[in-house]
Amino acid sequence: MKIIYTDVLVIGGGLAGLRMAVAAKRRGHDSIVLSLVPPKRSHSKAAQGGMQASLGNVIKGVGDNEDVHFGDTVRGSDWGADQEVVRMFVNTSPKAVRELAAWGCPWSRITAGDRQVIINGEKVTITERKEAQGMMNQRDFGGTKKWRTCYVSDCTGHAMLNTVSDRIIAEKVPVIERVEALSLISDGKRCYGAIVRDLITGELMAYVAKATAIATGGAGRIYRVTTNAVICDGTGYDLALKTGVATLSNMEAIQFHPTGIFPAGILVTEGCRGDGGLLRDVDGYRFMPDVEPEKKELASRDVVSRRMEERIAMGKGVKTKYGEHLWLDITLLGEHHIKHKLREVYEICHYFLGVDPTKEWVPVRPAQHYTMGGVRTKPSGESETLKGLFAAGEAACWDMHGFNRLGGNSVAETVVAGMIVGEYIADFCDKAENGIDIPTSLIYDALAKEQAELNGYLKNTGNEDAVALRTRMQEIMTTKIGIFRKGKDMQEAVTELEELYKRSFNIAVKDVTGNNPELVYAYRTRSMLRVALTVALGAYSRQESRGAHYREDYSVRDDVKWLKRTIATWKEGDTLPTLSYKDLDISKMELPPGFRGYGVKNYIENPESAKRQAEVDAIRQKMEAEGKDRWAIQDAIMPYQHLLPKRLQGRNERIDEPLND
Numbered sequence: 001m002k003i004i005y006t007d008v009l010v011i012g013g014g015l016a017g018l019r020m021a022v023a024a025k026r027r028g029h030d031s032i033v034l035s036l037v038p039p040k041r042s043h044s045k046a047a048q049g050g051m052q053a054s055l056g057n058v059i060k061g062v063g064d065n066e067d068v069h070f071g072d073t074v075r076g077s078d079w080g081a082d083q084e085v086v087r088m089f090v091n092t093s094p095k096a097v098r099e100l101a102a103w104g105c106p107w108s109r110i111t112a113g114d115r116q117v118i119i120n121g122e123k124v125t126i127t128e129r130k131e132a133q134g135m136m137n138q139r140d141f142g143g144t145k146k147w148r149t150c151y152v153s154d155c156t157g158h159a160m161l162n163t164v165s166d167r168i169i170a171e172k173v174p175v176i177e178r179v180e181a182l183s184l185i186s187d188g189k190r191c192y193g194a195i196v197r198d199l200i201t202g203e204l205m206a207y208v209a210k211a212t213a214i215a216t217g218g219a220g221r222i223y224r225v226t227t228n229a230v231i232c233d234g235t236g237y238d239l240a241l242k243t244g245v246a247t248l249s250n251m252e253a254i255q256f257h258p259t260g261i262f263p264a265g266i267l268v269t270e271g272c273r274g275d276g277g278l279l280r281d282v283d284g285y286r287f288m289p290d291v292e293p294e295k296k297e298l299a300s301r302d303v304v305s306r307r308m309e310e311r312i313a314m315g316k317g318v319k320t321k322y323g324e325h326l327w328l329d330i331t332l333l334g335e336h337h338i339k340h341k342l343r344e345v346y347e348i349c350h351y352f353l354g355v356d357p358t359k360e361w362v363p364v365r366p367a368q369h370y371t372m373g374g375v376r377t378k379p380s381g382e383s384e385t386l387k388g389l390f391a392a393g394e395a396a397c398w399d400m401h402g403f404n405r406l407g408g409n410s411v412a413e414t415v416v417a418g419m420i421v422g423e424y425i426a427d428f429c430d431k432a433e434n435g436i437d438i439p440t441s442l443i444y445d446a447l448a449k450e451q452a453e454l455n456g457y458l459k460n461t462g463n464e465d466a467v468a469l470r471t472r473m474q475e476i477m478t479t480k481i482g483i484f485r486k487g488k489d490m491q492e493a494v495t496e497l498e499e500l501y502k503r504s505f506n507i508a509v510k511d512v513t514g515n516n517p518e519l520v521y522a523y524r525t526r527s528m529l530r531v532a533l534t535v536a537l538g539a540y541s542r543q544e545s546r547g548a549h550y551r552e553d554y555s556v557r558d559d560v561k562w563l564k565r566t567i568a569t570w571k572e573g574d575t576l577p578t579l580s581y582k583d584l585d586i587s588k589m590e591l592p593p594g595f596r597g598y599g600v601k602n603y604i605e606n607p608e609s610a611k612r613q614a615e616v617d618a619i620r621q622k623m624e625a626e627g628k629d630r631w632a633i634q635d636a637i638m639p640y641q642h643l644l645p646k647r648l649q650g651r652n653e654r655i656d657e658p659l660n661d
């Protein structure tokens, strides 16, 4: 069996993984990236709408800055996010978008002068400034106060991923494709790499590394109706669970995107609504202004998805033999706009629905979209509990999104986290004490354990069918751990998923040769069941509603009892995860919990919130009177710069905020 040694092993060749590897390699550390598919086929490619960075280039973005982006993200998270991490993110995102531009990402650009846009269903003329000519263009997205989302038509992820993939080639980082990490090599205290299966030959290998990073993306495929591609099985989360030591966090926080095309669930971007698209019911009635007068179609995704499902429950859905849906109307944007700025949406509607969105409404219904939880890390991206293990991107939870992610904040997070965590990985590898100093027996034991697990499937005489188990799991997740959750349903879901998990030990794989896709399907199904159980038990146990986690039996956000992060581990031999909780500390928050400004104003206030708000207000008032600038005031309220690598600490330049000001 092959053993390959390297400094940094990155598991995942999407935006987050590639950007981390670039950072580590540039600091002189040999890095290897592993991927199930050629990296340019990673799911980051599917991102359509754009990347949030507070550049303030467009006229509708004037006044935008890190503070506004911070407020939008924390409110969007329903106060579930780690506010220090949000600050790190909003400060780095403008740098990341500009870095990508320097690397050749063809961002859509501003043409100065008049242009016609649709705002609130009306044609409006806006005038872009002369000094913005040629700068990155930005569109409106849900849950944001300013037009902040930079984009490349509606194939932003495609352009970003090509750019970073080209950079990884330039940096000469080997990317090993069509391989799958099955487990991590660990002695219970420190991670030393991974056991990896070659998906072409079926061979097992050990990749031994000083630092190992999980960047394996989301877990959409544990649901039946999802916008995620078939490789988004979420088995990367299970890599952490299987150690018994590394933790997952907030796995119950699952996002449902308002506009999956019906019935397939394929996404049409939030950019459709950002650019002026409207949601209509069976009567063609635009219902969002009635229920969300402030943000209408552009409230945050959790809110819009719930409003849509409520409309359907009122009997206002369009009935079909596949179920019910609502309409997305982008006809008012005009053919030229749709074919240039929403080109992919045009093609998706044309090829998958036979609908021409320049003339017809698009059938849509919310679909699973994003995993806010993930491998729990410190702000540096290192696991809180397993030294040498790092994570970034959708697979990670350094906790930037809390219980609801804003559109455009994910691809931004991948490259931002890649930059930050990549630097910390390099720092880790710089230290002599973090060399690879392990007995080879640890590697061989890990290989033998994985081989035994695979043999378990091959030699099993049981009669369980992996396809049936997975299909049932996906059905349970979609129907019982969906947009509206009820205690009884979730209890049943946990019980049945646990049963399916036990049955997965009786899956018999008949094919015994080579790459063996039947075996792959079987072992991934068991991993997915562990992940699904972590989501379901987390959801059942959290007795409140926060962001995308909405319970009909606990419909209120409870900042007294539940302002806390869920932490999950999986002990070997157990059939359920072990959950614990970690409080969020209001006394350190820059923006104490309150009303989000959209959605229902319905929360149990923690008395600490008002106290902290008074403190924050007093600091702000005093420092403003002293003539201090916004950076100094922010630093006094919640210092975070020390958490950023030095080279990322600088300020960002805007037309209205030149650096020499």
Ligand SMILES: Cc1cc2nc3c(=O)[nH]c(=O)nc-3n(C[C@H](O)[C@H](O)[C@H](O)COP(=O)(O)OP(=O)(O)OC[C@H]3O[C@@H](n4cnc5c(N)ncnc54)[C@H](O)[C@@H]3O)c2cc1C
Pocket (backbone or CB within 6 Å): 011, 012, 013, 014, 015, 016, 017, 034, 035, 036, 037, 039, 042, 043, 044, 045, 046, 047, 048, 049, 050, 051, 052, 156, 157, 179, 180, 181, 182, 215, 216, 217, 218, 227, 228, 229, 231, 235, 236, 267, 269, 369, 370, 392, 393, 394, 395, 407, 408, 409, 410, 411, 412, 414
């Ligand atoms: C349809 C769609 C549209 C979206 N649009 C937007 C948008 O406009 N703006 C936005 O901000 N966000 C958007 N998102 C979300 C965003 O695209 C993703 O969250 C983000 O790109 C994830 O990047 P990542 O690097 O974390 O993971 P991915 O890009 O999913 O990459 C995961 C990588 O891990 C590899 N991998 C997985 N498991 C293993 C394993 N066991 N061993 C080895 N390799 C493994 C895969 O091969 C892949 O290379 C969208 C998501 C979807 C589904």
